[in-house]
Amino acid sequence: xxxxxxxxTISKPGLLLCEGEDEVKFFNAWFSELNITAVQVxxxxxxxxxxxxxxxxxxxxxxxxVTRAAIIRDADEDASGALQSVEHALTHAPxxxxxxxxxxxxxxxxxxxGALESLWLASLKGTPIEACVEDFxxxxxxxxxRPSDIFAKNDKARAQLWIATKExxxxxxxxxxxxxxxxxxxxxxxxxxxxxxHTCFSQLKSFLISTFASPG
Numbered sequence: 001x002x003x004x005x006x007x008x009t010i011s012k013p014g015l016l017l018c019e020g021e022d023e024v025k026f027f028n029a030w031f032s033e034l035n036i037t038a039v040q041v042x043x044x045x046x047x048x049x050x051x052x053x054x055x056x057x058x059x060x061x062x063x064x065x066v067t068r069a070a071i072i073r074d075a076d077e078d079a080s081g082a083l084q085s086v087e088h089a090l091t092h093a094p095x096x097x098x099x100x101x102x103x104x105x106x107x108x109x110x111x112x113x114g115a116l117e118s119l120w121l122a123s124l125k126g127t128p129i130e131a132c133v134e135d136f137x138x139x140x141x142x143x144x145x146r147p148s149d150i151f152a153k154n155d156k157a158r159a160q161l162w163i164a165t166k167e168x169x170x171x172x173x174x175x176x177x178x179x180x181x182x183x184x185x186x187x188x189x190x191x192x193x194x195x196x197x198h199t200c201f202s203q204l205k206s207f208l209i210s211t212f213a214s215p216g
Contacts, residue, residue: 007061014039014067015039018041018043019044021043021174022173025174026173031208047073057097075112077113082106117159123194124162136161137157
């Protein structure tokens with residue numbers, strides 16, 4: 001665990017591990033909407049640290065409470081490679097974690113390249129802002145800018161540009177999911193930025209429910 005973070009304590013029977021703090025905020029908002037309260041979402045702070053994190057997480061106070069676990073990571077350029085990477089890390093994880101048979105989900109799903117932001121952008125297709133975002137990047141390319149060779153980075157940039165059109169343009173992506181779901185007395189929090197009922201979230205929603213809300 002990072003020396004800069006407060007010591008973690010596990011207090012819930014469900015454990016969802018994801019890449020970073022933005023994902024933690026995003027999934028916490030979603031679990032709140034789903035009324036799934038028995039899941040703790042923890043960041044393993046980057047895919048390169050997953051193996052080390054899995055070795056350490058079983059040492060956390062309260063880990064013996066965990067009965068269900070899942071790991072989520074971005075596909076980036078290669079969904080198959082991302083899945084194999086997580087599976088490899090799990091084969092070297094402590095038995096206390098492996099016996100839980102953690103489920104794995106590679107974002108955005110369906111074997112596609114990308115990240116969590118890619119899934120969110122899919123929910124915005126057909127909106128006026130989507131066209132504006134694409135126009136911006138086309139204009140930038142015409143002026144000599146070149147997109148990243150990494151697919152997911154381009155979608156992250158598109159997500160940030162979409163956020164830049166809002167009243168709080170410096171908002172972090174992870175807080176996008178909380179808009180319209182808490183602090184609704186604040187005008188800038190009243191608009192819902194993420195529609196979890198959109199069909200693009202259906203597969204991931206089923207994964208979360210089957211892992212953490214279904215009996216068994």
